[in-house]
Amino acid sequence: MGKGRLEAFSDGVIAIIITIMVLELKVPHDASWEALKHLSPVFLSYVLSFIYVGIYWNNHHHMLHATKSVNGSILWANLFLLFWLSLVPFVTAWMGENHFAQTPVICYGIVLIMNAVAYTILAQLLIKHHGENSILARAVGSDGKGKVSIGIYASAIAVSFIHAWLAVGLYFLVAVIWFIPDRRIERNMKDAHD
Amino acid sequence: MGKGRLEAFSDGVIAIIITIMVLELKVPHDASWEALKHLSPVFLSYVLSFIYVGIYWNNHHHMLHATKSVNGSILWANLFLLFWLSLVPFVTAWMGENHFAQTPVICYGIVLIMNAVAYTILAQLLIKHHGENSILARAVGSDGKGKVSIGIYASAIAVSFIHAWLAVGLYFLVAVIWFIPDRRIERNMKDAHD
Amino acid sequence: MGKGRLEAFSDGVIAIIITIMVLELKVPHDASWEALKHLSPVFLSYVLSFIYVGIYWNNHHHMLHATKSVNGSILWANLFLLFWLSLVPFVTAWMGENHFAQTPVICYGIVLIMNAVAYTILAQLLIKHHGENSILARAVGSDGKGKVSIGIYASAIAVSFIHAWLAVGLYFLVAVIWFIPDRRIERNMKDAHD
Amino acid sequence: MGKGRLEAFSDGVIAIIITIMVLELKVPHDASWEALKHLSPVFLSYVLSFIYVGIYWNNHHHMLHATKSVNGSILWANLFLLFWLSLVPFVTAWMGENHFAQTPVICYGIVLIMNAVAYTILAQLLIKHHGENSILARAVGSDGKGKVSIGIYASAIAVSFIHAWLAVGLYFLVAVIWFIPDRRIERNMKDAHD
Numbered sequence: 004m005g006k007g008r009l010e011a012f013s014d015g016v017i018a019i020i021i022t023i024m025v026l027e028l029k030v031p032h033d034a035s036w037e038a039l040k041h042l043s044p045v046f047l048s049y050v051l052s053f054i055y056v057g058i059y060w061n062n063h064h065h066m067l068h069a070t071k072s073v074n075g076s077i078l079w080a081n082l083f084l085l086f087w088l089s090l091v092p093f094v095t096a097w098m099g100e101n102h103f104a105q106t107p108v109i110c111y112g113i114v115l116i117m118n119a120v121a122y123t124i125l126a127q128l129l130i131k132h133h134g135e136n137s138i139l140a141r142a143v144g145s146d147g148k149g150k151v152s153i154g155i156y157a158s159a160i161a162v163s164f165i166h167a168w169l170a171v172g173l174y175f176l177v178a179v180i181w182f183i184p185d186r187r188i189e190r191n192m193k194d195a196h197d
Numbered sequence: 198m199g200k201g202r203l204e205a206f207s208d209g210v211i212a213i214i215i216t217i218m219v220l221e222l223k224v225p226h227d228a229s230w231e232a233l234k235h236l237s238p239v240f241l242s243y244v245l246s247f248i249y250v251g252i253y254w255n256n257h258h259h260m261l262h263a264t265k266s267v268n269g270s271i272l273w274a275n276l277f278l279l280f281w282l283s284l285v286p287f288v289t290a291w292m293g294e295n296h297f298a299q300t301p302v303i304c305y306g307i308v309l310i311m312n313a314v315a316y317t318i319l320a321q322l323l324i325k326h327h328g329e330n331s332i333l334a335r336a337v338g339s340d341g342k343g344k345v346s347i348g349i350y351a352s353a354i355a356v357s358f359i360h361a362w363l364a365v366g367l368y369f370l371v372a373v374i375w376f377i378p379d380r381r382i383e384r385n386m387k388d389a390h391d
Numbered sequence: 392m393g394k395g396r397l398e399a400f401s402d403g404v405i406a407i408i409i410t411i412m413v414l415e416l417k418v419p420h421d422a423s424w425e426a427l428k429h430l431s432p433v434f435l436s437y438v439l440s441f442i443y444v445g446i447y448w449n450n451h452h453h454m455l456h457a458t459k460s461v462n463g464s465i466l467w468a469n470l471f472l473l474f475w476l477s478l479v480p481f482v483t484a485w486m487g488e489n490h491f492a493q494t495p496v497i498c499y500g501i502v503l504i505m506n507a508v509a510y511t512i513l514a515q516l517l518i519k520h521h522g523e524n525s526i527l528a529r530a531v532g533s534d535g536k537g538k539v540s541i542g543i544y545a546s547a548i549a550v551s552f553i554h555a556w557l558a559v560g561l562y563f564l565v566a567v568i569w570f571i572p573d574r575r576i577e578r579n580m581k582d583a584h585d
Numbered sequence: 586m587g588k589g590r591l592e593a594f595s596d597g598v599i600a601i602i603i604t605i606m607v608l609e610l611k612v613p614h615d616a617s618w619e620a621l622k623h624l625s626p627v628f629l630s631y632v633l634s635f636i637y638v639g640i641y642w643n644n645h646h647h648m649l650h651a652t653k654s655v656n657g658s659i660l661w662a663n664l665f666l667l668f669w670l671s672l673v674p675f676v677t678a679w680m681g682e683n684h685f686a687q688t689p690v691i692c693y694g695i696v697l698i699m700n701a702v703a704y705t706i707l708a709q710l711l712i713k714h715h716g717e718n719s720i721l722a723r724a725v726g727s728d729g730k731g732k733v734s735i736g737i738y739a740s741a742i743a744v745s746f747i748h749a750w751l752a753v754g755l756y757f758l759v760a761v762i763w764f765i766p767d768r769r770i771e772r773n774m775k776d777a778h779d
Contacts, residue, residue, distance in 0.1 A: 005262065008208060008258050008262075009258075010590060010593075011204075011205065011208050011593065012208045012211070012212055012258075014590060014593050014594045014597055015208055015209055015212030015213070015403075015597055016212045016215060016216055017594070018212075018594055018597030018598045018600075018601060019212060019213055019216040019217075019597070019601055020216060021598060021667075021671070022598055022601040022602060022605065022671055023217070023219075023220065023601075023605070025605075025671045025672065025674060025675060026220075026605065026608075026674075027224070028675045030609065030675065030678040030679045030682060031679065032682070033683070034679070034686035034688045034689050035688060036688055039688070039692065050668075053664075053668055053671070057661075057664040060594060060664075061657075061661075061664075064590050064591075064660070068590075075255075078255055078258070079251075079255075079376075082247075082251045082255075086244075086247055089215070089216055089219045089247070090219065090222075092219060092220075093219060093224065096224040097224045097228070100224060101227070101228035104228035105228070106228045106229060106233070107228050110233065182661075202398060202402060202452050202455075202456075205398075205399065205402050206402045206406055206448060206452075209402055209406030209407070209597075210406045210409060210410055212406075213406060213407055213410040213411075214410060217410065217411070217413075217414065220414075221418070269449075272449055272452070273445075273449075273570075276441075276445040276448075276449075280438075280441055283409070283410055283413045283441070284413065284416075286413060286414075287413060287416045290418040291418045291419065294420070295422035298422035299422070300423060300424055300427070301422050304427065393650065396592060396646050396649075396650075397646075399592075399593065399596050400596045400600055400646075403596055403597055403600030403601070404600045404603060404604055406600075407600060407601055407604040407605075408604060411604065411605070411607075411608065415612070463643075466643055466646070467639075467643075467764075470635075470639045470642075470643075473603075474632075474635055477603070477604055477607045477635070478607065478610075480607060481607060481610045481612065484612040485612045485613065485616070489615070489616035492616035493616070494616045494617060494621070495616050498621065
């Protein structure tokens with residue numbers, strides 16, 4: 004089974020998710036800087052989630068680039084990932100509108116954990132389908148970053164009981180970790196193409 | 198006539214349908230677990246419909262994968278299917294927000310029946326266009342699952358007069374039936390490619 | 392310049408337009424058949440516009456299928472068409488929510504006229520770019536249907552001063568005219584491929 | 586790394602941005618011409634932004650058409666551009682609903698500047714990746730228009746302190762500058778293909 008429509012459908016869903024989040028930036032009724040300032044937590048929350056969804060799109064792009072074909076289980080694992088990504092706009096808006104209160108901050112962390120779990124399942128199924136010695140398996144690697152991320156998300160939920168902003172700081176930390184380009188993967192990909 | 202844009206357009210519409218459903222998960226104004234708990238029927242309803250739309254995308258993907266070309270009638274049959282899929286977010290939200298009351302549960306069933314009917318029409322037109330002995334005809338098969346599904350939806354509407362949750366249970370049952378991968382079709386597809 | 396991204400972008404915009412219209416079917420707060428019945432004009436208005444946008448997608452699909460390449464003017468003519476299509480959800484909802492009152496019915500007609508005009512401009516630019524003897528020019532033909540449609544839209548606006556529903560009837564009439572497959576075009580397309 | 590999915594994802598996001606802006610044209614509750622007239626600043630603001638997003642799609646289309654491959658930095662620069670584009674619907678609606686009051690008009694200008702900056706970064710990274718003598722470098726050229734645009738946006742913010750409508754006039758001026766097809770680029774592109 005070809006991967007073309009899986010990529011197209013995922014691109015579509017992720018494009019919509021990243022864009023509808025901005026709809027939660029509700030247009031204020033008055034035209035003052037004060038009104039804009041009042042929106043700043045919602046905006047900060049939007050920036051964080053935009054980076055996260057961007058990272059997922061980026062990684063999904065890389066992983067499927069190295070994919071040769073897919074099967075039924077992979078289609079469902081991909082939908083499972085898209086399901087958890089689809090909850091990002093909801094927790095983003097809830098967290099922003101409540102000025103990073105503890106409960107939404109915890110839920111945001113849970114959704115991030117579930118996204119990471121879903122991504123790992125998808126990666127494992129793809130590796131299984133292509134074989135342990137495939138380019139894909141080498142490109143995905145041991146996924147150390149993914150495991151570290153889940154650990155940091157869990158810590159963030161724990162420290163949110165001290166102060167919710169500590170958790171938010173950890174969420175930004177994970178975003179920074181992923182943002183720094185992973186030279187090793189790009190090199191592997193490049194080698195594979197040479 | 199090529200099938201490329203039909204796939205692209207369908208992917209686009211289905212991607213939007215599956216994603217805008219989440220907009221009905223209205224962000225609560227307070228940051229409590231209580232507020233989240235209050236959303237649970239809407240969430241459950243969202244999960245059910247996400248699975249259904251996922252199944253339709255999956256089956257549509259498979260069926261069009263085996264398609265060689267399309268004609269004007271097929272374009273319209275496809276739009277007819279997309280029309281009924283586009284009503285899924287509406288009945289999903291209505292059912293969830295009214296905590297699975299009988300009337301919305303019945304309407305949900307009617308929309309599912311119409312989707313199944315529209316899918317069957319599309320499948321029949323595709324088979325007619327490709328010939329009874331085509332790979333497509335073999336891949337789609339006698340569509341036993343489709344017929345059973347319509348039967349269960351109709352039963353669900355009937356039992357909703359006893360208790361609406363019985364109907365919801367049957368809707369989940371159909372989702373489970375489709376969720377279990379249909380080995381026969383995948384094998385047929387595989388054979389056809391060998 | 393290739394036509395691939397023009398098709399992809401147009402598919403995306405048209406897919407979103409046809410789907411966000413359903414967001415105007417506002418979920419009623421109570422779970423009664425009465426509440427649903429109250430939505431019937433909005434639903435009827437949605438059905439009409441779904442058919443119209445479907446027709447535009449269908450015709451756009453056909454016309455670009457016969458297109459070899461595009462230029463800057465064609466890109467802008469296409470955006471001009473997408474602009475008027477993007478106003479369809481607005482006039483659809485306005486007309487439906489006001490139970491087909493005269494002013495929204497007239498505006499709906501104006502938007503339909505502008506869509507037809509924009510489509511004609513796009514078609515003319517494509518024909519000019521490909522030459523009068525191209526497959527595209529033959530496939531698009533003299534566009535009799537398009538001219539008749541604009542005439543009926545104008546008549547609809549005129550008769551809306553007698554009764555708004557007469558205009559709505561004419562809008563449905565145009566939809567029916569387009570819905571009937573245009574055998575001549577399909578045959579031309581087919582011949583061109585043989 | 587191929588450019589296919591980058592184009593597809595960007596098309597998706599830009600298609601959604603250009604379309605969801607129309608959702609801010611809130612359907613009036615009464616069916617009068619008066620109600621429609623009341624919407625005219627929102628409509629004017631929509632037209633301006635539709636043209637801007639159209640220009641960005643158009644230029645993005647041209648630039649990526651001349652692109653051979655992309656790398657990690659380019660993916661992120663593209664996401665940075667999409668982020669600022671995603672804020673266009675927000676400032677558009679804010680500016681329109683407040684009848685072009687000074688604060689939203691300034692914010693609109695800031696978002697336009699950031700879009701222009703993000704586009705320039707993307708262009709520079711693409712040129713660096715392809716080499717100074719590549720077709721892409723020639724096609725993008727010295728980006729005089731981009732620099733002039735940023736200058737006019739900054740002037741617009743300055744003159745908004747005299748009268749906000751002067752700024753709006755300058756925003757339309759930039760749109761007109763870009764709207765006039767850039768014969769030089771199209772010729773370069775054409776030469777490159779010959």
